[in-house]
Amino acid sequence: MEKKTAAVIVIGNEILSGRTHDVNTNFIAKAMTAKGIQLTEARVVPDDFDLIIEAVNLMRERYDYVFTTGGIGPTHDDMSAEAIARAFGVKLVQHESAYQMLLDYYKDESKLNDARLKMTYLPEGSDMIINKVTGAPGFKIGNVYAMAGVPKIMQAMVESLLPSLAGGVKIYSISVTVNLVESQIADILQKLEEDNDGVEIGSYPSFKDGIGKVSAVIRGPDKEKLEHVSKALQHAFIDLGGSILEVKEL
Amino acid sequence: MEKKTAAVIVIGNEILSGRTHDVNTNFIAKAMTAKGIQLTEARVVPDDFDLIIEAVNLMRERYDYVFTTGGIGPTHDDMSAEAIARAFGVKLVQHESAYQMLLDYYKDESKLNDARLKMTYLPEGSDMIINKVTGAPGFKIGNVYAMAGVPKIMQAMVESLLPSLAGGVKIYSISVTVNLVESQIADILQKLEEDNDGVEIGSYPSFKDGIGKVSAVIRGPDKEKLEHVSKALQHAFIDLGGSILEVKEL
Structure with missing residues (x-):
């Protein structure tokens, strides 16, 4: 089985000012690990066309999947659709399916003001990613998946995408925690x-309270080999005078 | 006053596998905002020489300050000192002050095994950043500050560094929260x-529970102007049928 890789690009000034704590990277990291896809880089970039375009173009060349979060809403600081269109060198065009989703959401054409209609314009050649919470669609173009920044919406989008992603080699982990310090082991x-x-x-x-402990995390595709290394580690830790505090499969 | 910029490079496979949730970026983001330094990019890279070196060299050219977290300990997966030395094209050399800090910590020369001694080798021309919790020093070379990954240690290092950083234009913010949705405002x-x-x-x-609200965050160096915009926003929100839920200076 082939190795598959991914990158995350978190778009938003609010993460870089410290106002908001990014939780999307961790969610995507766990989802990728479970799927056997190796998340290899994550970036946070501001609401800035040049930096978004640079990150998108570099990451989509380098990794199998690129997930962006944030910037898909109706306000002036939502620039993901335009930035990603520019990165791919395509135009923004109105998507019938996005228009229909918005109309289903608002029920009434008269409620589709300019700000709402902005969200129906997606990069040419992209497919919409459904947003069940608000009318703002995500989209997929090439190997780039543009998703919402609001964690619950982003999570629903990732869940809906997972079945369509080709998984790679599943990586298992065992964590062995001992009351020793790193320099002893x-x-x-x-x-x-x-x-x-x-x-x-x-x-x-x-x-904690000046007492050190350390977790050795053993990772790899061969579960039996991991068990073997886990046992060898535990024996060695005991010989070094340590007590094993926890052994956990992750 | 000049604008000052910074970047964060979080080094560590554990963030990318999802095992560990990065809290260091948010801490540094808040510290920079308070100091008037604009955190402009943050990256998470794996324990991989090429990717660390690439990020360090790009960020140190582009921003006034670069903070790395993680990879300064004694184990084989701690590669920040060597990676950053390579990025600067210098050798690792034993630092007398790092050796002394380690000796003070362990009291006894016979306890300075190879793993511990590894931590006394820092890039040539760098200055040590003291670590009061463990014997592993951080270091500063050029505009790059290499710090611990363990949040409490990293935080103590940032606090100790802050007085030495030239601050930029202080940016104030006011957040106005209203029970409307983005497409209305x-x-x-x-x-x-x-x-x-x-x-x-x-x-x-x-x-929350299907009810939308939105916070407009007004940011800028001129506090009076922010107050003016905040009032104008509140009036407009009320005219749009909204109720102001919170106005907060950040």
């Missing part, structure tokens, strides 16, 4: 990673 | 932004 982690092809070991320290 | 937001030079208006919808 650095050698064994490195040795076990070197000795076990296709296994990646990450080391994540944490501290 | 799009025109007035755009008009008020166009009519008020130096004022930026962002529109942030949210939905």
Whole structure:
């Protein structure tokens, strides 16, 4: 099975000013991991045509899937449709299906003011992604999926897209947490990673009330190999004087 | 006063796999906003030399300050010092001050094993950033500040650095929240932004139990102008049939 990769582009000044805490990247990261797609980069860019276009064009060349969040609404700071159209070198055109979704939402043509109609203009050649919460459609063009910034809407869009994405090699993980510090276990982690092809070991320290612990996260496509490395790690941690605090399959 | 800009590079597979939720970007974003420095891009990159080096070299050219988080510890997946040294084209050299900090931390030279000593090697020409929690130093080279990934340690490092950063134009914000939806207020937001030079208006919808509301965030360096726009917005919202739910200075 082929390896599949993805990138996230979070569009919005509110994340960069600190007003809003981005939760979309984490949601997409988990969804991709579950699907065997490797999220390889994530970027936050402001509401700025040049920076959005630069990120979209670089990421769509480099990765199998690109997910953008934010900027699909009716206000002047919503520039994703125009920016992505420019990135692809196509025009914005009114989409019949987007118009129909909006009409279904508002029931009445007289309510379709200019701001609302703006949302029916999507890049030429794109397919609409349905938004059940508001009338603002997302869209897919090439390998780029433009979604809402509001987390609940974005999540519904991702869920609806997942079945259509080709998954890659599923990666399993086991996390082993021990009451030691990183500098005590650095050698064994490195040795076990070197000795076990296709296994990646990450080391994540944490501290509470001055007491350190560390989680070694073993990742790879071969579940049996992970179990083997997990046991070897646990034995080594005990020999180093540690107590195993938790072993968890993620 | 000059405009000052910054970028964040979060280094770590754990963010991209979804295991860990990044909280460092939001902390740095708020600290920069308070200091009048405009955080203009944030990136999450994996533990991969090429991608770290690419991001560091692009960001340090483009922005006044670059903050990296993660990858400064003693394990094999901690590659920030080597990656940033390579980005600057310099060697890793042992820093006397880093060695001394480690010795102070462990009290005993015999405890300085290879993994611990690895942390005393920093890019040539860099200055150490003190880490009071563990022995792993951060460092500053050029306009790049390499910090810990563990949020509490990263936060202490940022606090210690802030006095040394030249601040830019302080940007104030007022948020006006109303029980209308974006497509009702799009025109007035755009008009008020166009009519008020130096004022930026962002529109942030949210939905709870199917009920929509929207916060208009007015940002700019001129507090009086913001007050004026805030009042104009409130009047317009009321004329559109809305109720003002909250007006907040951020």
